[in-house]
Structures are given as structure tokens and as C-alpha cells.
Amino acid sequence: MIGPDQRLGGGESLIHGRIPWIAAFILLVFAVFFARLFQLQVIQTDDLRLRSVRNSVRTLPIEAPRGDILDRDGRILATTRPAFGVQLIPNDVRHPETVLPVLAQLLDRDPDQLREEIGTPHGRLRFQPIRLAGDLSFDSLTRVESHLYALSGVVTDVRPRRHYVGGELASHVLGFIGEVSGSQLSSSRYADYRQGDVIGQAGVEQLEEEALRGLAGGRNQIVDVAGRVVGVIDEIAPVRGGSVQLTLDLDLQQAAEDAFLPDVLGERTRIGAAVALDVHTGDVLALVSKPSFDPNSFAGGIDAETWKQLTTDRWKPIQNRAISGQYPPGSTYKALVAAAGLADGVIDPERRIFCPGYTRVNGRTYRCWKRGGHGSVDLHKALVESCDVYFYEVGKELGVDRLAFFANGFNLGRLTGIRLPQEMPGLVPTRAWKERRFHEPWVPGETISASIGQGFNLTTPLQLAVAYGAIANGGTLMRPRLLLRVADSEGRLVDGPPPEVLGTVPVSREHLALVRSALEGVVNELHGTGARARVPGVRVAGKTGTAQVVGLKHTEGLDEDEIAFEHRDHAWFVGFAPANAPEIVVAAVVEHGGHGGSAAGPIVQKVLARYFEKRAVQQVPSQVAMRDFEVDLAAH
């Protein structure tokens, strides 16, 4: 094997022999690489390309502007306006020592506080924008914009922000918005929502969420490994939500809200509620609950302190007293008792009952509010002067269950079905109810209390308005209608519920007419208790009511000023007009307002006054328009 030639020794020939094997080894290794490349780049390429896209493409949702909420004339109650914000990207700030003080000055902020807010982000956090202001005034925005050239790393942005034009106006009807909660996310209603989405959390905002929310858009952005946006692939614009037109009348709503303001500057706003309904359609023309809140404070996310204040306030500003405040109806109940008595035949308009100022039942004395008594009273006088003894007698003769039958007939003790959350049904007591509730038999004295709307009876302002609306319109109970029409984002009608009849009261038209005429006397006759509700030029009918908060023994013999505020009676007034052909009914309650006539009467008066003032103005231009039309015709 070993040749003689030194250079071509055995070693070399061995090397020659081994070289093909080395080459084979090398090629084998590369064959494995080719196979692996084939696997990754041909077989798995779709999957891996998708993962590459997922790496670099982020979809940024673009919030849709919520649709408008309008009053019945199309005036805006809630809308969405642009809110200008300022963001800072730490990585792009070239000279922090000059940028921050300038920015602080422009934003009216303390530079140190600003510096603290920004901190010293590291790594990929340096590329994440930090929001320094969320809702700049236009002035501040222009100031920042005009200095942007000197503010490296500072960018302005614009986002939609809910805006309630009237502030606290109709806040309980409109409701408010807030971030969707964990429990809401797990319910099927919010199946297509994601964490951080903002939804209606009360009132119309909540009920009409679907119509108002709109369609969120999105922007597909290319980001690098640090999360910095380096490009935009495409963008789908959001679609503004549809609009919801309410039956509310902004003018009447404003009048009702204003009516709760104190007469004397510095006194607290009255607490209570008021509802105005169209007696023929059930349209809710105004709905007020006081104290109220400013839904704008929820718009950008409510701060914990304000929220705590709202939820722990002893007067519960979030509660909608008009539909969920349950009060004894007091003397406003008498109109229903009168109608029940007439319908059941226990009284007729001519029957007179003597009022000595009290009545005795089972050895107990029940007083009339008028110490000396009203003397001989018929139905008309009993209602006009609100004689308790007359109605004690009617109630006694009807009995509590008959009374309850008629009360239920006026939809008391039942939901009206208004499309707002948290409506309460009130309470109409019966023998069976008391047995069930207290395991005690009904006692006759309780019938006496019930017949003047005290005792166990509870109604909401809305229920009383519906019941009086039936008295006013001749016996038809209308379901309160809040929604006039719902349109989608292109303005197409989506929903427009027609007026809805709840039922007919079990009282004849003639008997209701008798009650109506007595109620007109309450406001307009010499001894009537409702004089404070008079509107010049309009025939107003109505009834006062005073609901006791505590037993008489706490307040007996004291002047109103001397009674602790929370022990004072609730004041009621329910009125409608015009008395001969009613169009509108207004119910108002003022908590701890004292006597119904003086505290609640003026509220109803102001709403009615505004209604008829507006109607007068509206009629004039339409007559003008008619004349013009005729002139036009003549010209041709």
C-alpha cells in the first residue's frame, strides 16, 4: 500500500479515500437543512405567516360616537362631541428639560406633578403614549397645537365624548354611561361587548343601548417589537349610533326642573318629583326627580369620589323618585275614592254628610284637618275643601276591599310599564294583603286611614299622573310613553311605539265628569285648597294632598317651621287642564314640603303655565303660515 513516493504516501491515499465520505456527511447535513426549510417555508408557511402578521399587526378599536337623544321637537338633550386630548410618547421626547415645563404651562399644570405622572418608563413602555389630558378646552388645544413644533413627543388626539346639553336636566330619564361591568359582560345581552367598552348604565342610555351605541370602527396598525406604531394598513370608520327621540318637551322639562329651585336664594333645592303626561297619548312631557345629578360627570369615566358622594348622599340623587319614589297619596286619593263611591252607588252628588271636625270608629276619634269641621258637605264641597270626614264615611261604607278594587282599577298598586328601569308598583292594601303580610286581621280604623290616602297606601308620582289622566280624559288609562321614535344611524325609523291603552277605569263618564268639575272647584273656588295652581286664562283642575311622614303626635300643635325637616309632611299636587277639555296632567310631590297646596301646587302651576304659553305661541305662527298660504294661492 505504501508507495515509494514521499508526497503520495499511504497517509495521503487514505485521506483521498476518506474525502468522499466527508463530502457525503456534509451533503447529508445540508439535505436535512433543505428538508427543514421545506417543512417551514412550504408546509407550515401559512400558519407561520399568520403568526408573523399577528406579531406586527395590531387592531386599534375606534370608538363609535353614541347617537343623540332628542326631545319631541328634535332638540338635543344628549349628544356626542369631540374631546381633545394630549398624549406624550416618552421615547420621542428629545429635550425633556424644556418640553415638560412648556407643556405644563400650556396645560395649566404643575411641572413636577406632570413629571411624576410621566415617570421614567423603560423598555417598550417608552413607546406607549401617556395621556396627560383627556378633555381640553378649545383655547388650551389651540395653545398646545401652536406650540407642537417645539414639543417633540407630544401628540394631540380627538375622541368622542358624551355630552348632556342641559347638565342635570332630565338626568333621571337620560341616565348615564359607564364602563361595562364584569357581570354584565357575562350576560347574554352584552355578549358582543368587550372589557373597557362604555355602555348606558341607567335611563334611556341603558334601555336604548342597542340603538345608541353605533358600530365601532378599527384601524389595523403595523407595530414594531417595541409596540411603536410604524404604519397603518387600513381603517374602518366607526358608524355613529342611531338617534332616540323622546316624548319629553324640553321647555316643560326645564319649567318643571326650575320649579324645584328655591324661592329664596341660598335655600336648598326642593326634594321630590314631578311628571307631566299628555292625557290622550300618555306621552311623558316632563319627568323630574330631585335631587338630581349631572350625567356629564360620568362621561369621561366618573371619579371615585364623585361616585361615592352620589351613592352615599342621604337624599339619593341617583334614584328616580318619579317612578320609584313611593309615597302615601294623601288627599289626592280622595278624587279616586269619590269616583269609587259614585260608581258603587254608596254616594250620589246630592248626598250630604255632616262634618263636626271628627268621626268616631270603634271608640277612636279620627279628626278632619279642619278643627271646627266643614258642617254639611256634599261631594263637590267635600273635594273642593278636602273634607276628611266625608271620605271617612264613604270609605267606611265601601269597605277596604271595594276601595282597593277601584284603586287597582285606576292602576294603583300596579306598574304603569313606562320604559324606564326600576319602576315601583306602589301599594293598595286589602284584608288579604294584611293577613299575608302581617298575619293580623284588618281593623276598621285602617279603612278610615286608607280612605284619605294615608296608612298603608303608597303611590308613585307617575301612577297618580296616570290615574288623574284617566279622570281627565274620560276613563282611559294610558301607558306612559317616553319613546317617540328611534332611528338608525342613517335616519331610518327603527321603532316608533304608538300610544298604548292600559285599560279603562271602572267608573262611568258621567261620574268622572262630576269629579272633574269638583276638581276644577278645588283650584278656582273661594274655599278651594288648590288656588296656588291657578293659571290665568286657563281652567285648571286638580287636587292637593298632604302625606304624613310621622304620626300626628310628633307634630301636633306645632307650626310648620318648628317641625324637624324630615318629620314634615310630603306635599302633593295633581292637576290637569283645561278642565273642560283636558290635554295635560301634572303630578308633583315635594318631600317634607308641608301642605300640598302651597309646596306642590306652584310646581304644577309653572308646568301648566309653560305648556299653555307655548301652545299659544305655536298657534299664532301656524295661523300666520295659513294666511301666507292663502296669499300664495291668491297670487297664482
Place this chain on the structure above:
Amino acid sequence: MLRIDRRSIQNFDWTLLALITALLAAGLVNLYSATGSNDGFSGEMRRQLMSLALGGALAFFFAVVDYRHFERFALPAFCVALSLIAITLIVAPLTRGSQSWLFGGRVQPAELAKVALVLTLARYFQRHPPGETTRLRDLLWPGAIVALPVGLIVAQRDMGVALLTLLIGATYLFLVRIPFRAWLGVAVLAVAALAALWTFALAPYQKERILAVVDPGRDPLASGYQVTQSRIAIGSGGLLGTGYRDGTQNQLRFLPTRHTDFAFSVLAEEWGFVGSCVTLGLYATLLVWGLVVARSSKDEFGALLAIGVVGCLFWPAVLNVAMVLGLAPVIGVPLPMFSYGGSALVVTMALLGLLMNVSMRRYVF
């Protein structure tokens, strides 16, 4: 000494030159994308071009001087290389977990040691023909020649280069005539050594890297993250690639160390299956051509040198591509001619010059 024989010009190996040029060009074009700044050449790109110039000069020197002269300088060069590594160990600061840079991080002595190692081993096997190396104990000396630099590099905690140096030395084992059962014994010993290494020597992060090959989802933010991002880059290249400088994994920097260890992922993403195969094909051709040069060499020293050069190119390429493809653990081994790195490029070009030298002189004597 610098007298160039006319025949060596007539026999100039144009194929080898073309292969080298093609690979160097591809490497630079790819590096330009991987270091991708939008305005002109990045600092890395400029430094790489400077290294290329220096490497070119060195390659010329190693090609022109008759390789038989180098035999005399093998031992001195070996000693200088060892001393440099030892000096590094004493004076160099610890950077990125290892201590392997001299002159302010410009020169990596362990890279220079490759040339010296190839020369020294070629010289040894020329004097002790591999055909006569039939017993394990015959490997004592060559073993020591390899173990010295490897030991020093391990002390530098540069495991990747240590492994490479070991493998380059092991290339010559392909040539010896040691019976199969002896290898069996070696294999048993090797497994035991590896087990010991795993238990006692490897740091937890190194173990993680090895485990991440088996299961890339294991540690998605450390070494598994690199492997995963590399697989995504390669896979999303598809058949024809995303286009030059259009790979999102590269350009948006999802791919880690894309201009050094994962340079091939950039190529695979932007040039696809076709580009990757062409590149690897060129690589394989160069290696096989190196073996052809070895086979046609007129003397044993030349053949041994050529095989050593092939080993110096093959092992880092295998380790790097296997790592990039997710077939081997993440060890910081650069891909010759593609990864950014001055010392590696200069040394690679010197070795290629040596290969050219052997090729040119195949008919000289």
C-alpha cells in the same frame, strides 16, 4: 518566498473565487437589510466593509505565499494564539457573560486561534500520517493540541466558540484509522462527560436554551422566544420570500440578534425557500469544492490544510443554521460570511485564502 510560479496563475481556481464572491456578496446584501437603517449604511455595515477589506488583504497574503512555508510558522502561531487567549482571560472585561475580546472589543483572539489550530494540526498529521493513527493513544498529542485552546476558551466562558474549536479539531478524526469498538468506548465516555457537564457545569440559562429546542413554547420570552421568532420569520418567507428589506420579522425587529446569530433567518424571510436553498446550495458547493481541492492537492500538508479550512467553515455553518432552523440549541455561533463580526470575517477570509493557495498550487510540483 513571494515568487509566484506562472503555473499557479494558469491554474487559478476561478470556481472557488466565484463561490466565495457570491457568498460574500449575498452576506453583505443580507446584512444591509438586517442592520436596516433607512438612511444609508449603518455603523455595522461600515465596519463589516472595513473588515472585508482587511480580510481581502489577508486572504491575498495567505493565497500568494506558498503554503508549504506556513508549516514552519505553525507552532509559533499556535503559541501566539494561546498567549493572546490567556492575556484576554487576564485583562479583558467580562462582556455579555463571556470574556473573549481584546483591544476594546475589536479582536476576538479565539477566532485567530482557528488558523493556528488548523496549521498546527495539519503539521502534526503530516508528520504522523492519519493512516498510522490506529489506536486511541495515538490521539494523545493531537488531542492535547485541541484541548489547550479549548480549555482556555472554556475558561473565558465562551461555550459556543469552545465547542466550535473542539469540532474543528475533531474534523481530522474523519481521517484516522481507529477501529469501531474504540469509538464505542469514546462514545460511552462522551455521554458520561455530557451528563457531567449538564449536571455540574452548565448554567441554568444554558440548560433552558437546550430544552427550548425540544419545546420552543417552553420559555417564550427568553431563548424559546428567539427560536420561535426565527421559525416565524423563516416560515413567513414562504416559497419566494417577502421581498428584500420587506420582512416584517426583520424590519420591525421581532427577530432578535438579526444581524449576528439570526442573519440567516432574515435571508430566509426575505428571499423565501428559493433564496435559502440557493444560499445553502452555494455553501454546500463551496464545502465540497474545498474537499475537491484537498483531494487534488499534490501533498499531504495541502490536503490536511484544505480539510481544516472546510472544517472551519462547515461547523459554524452547521451549528448556526441548525440553531436558526430550530434544530439545535441557541449557542452564539455566527454564520461565516453572513453574520456581522469583524474577527470572524477576517479569519474566514484568511482561511479561504489558504484554500485558494492549496488549489492554485495543485500542479506546481
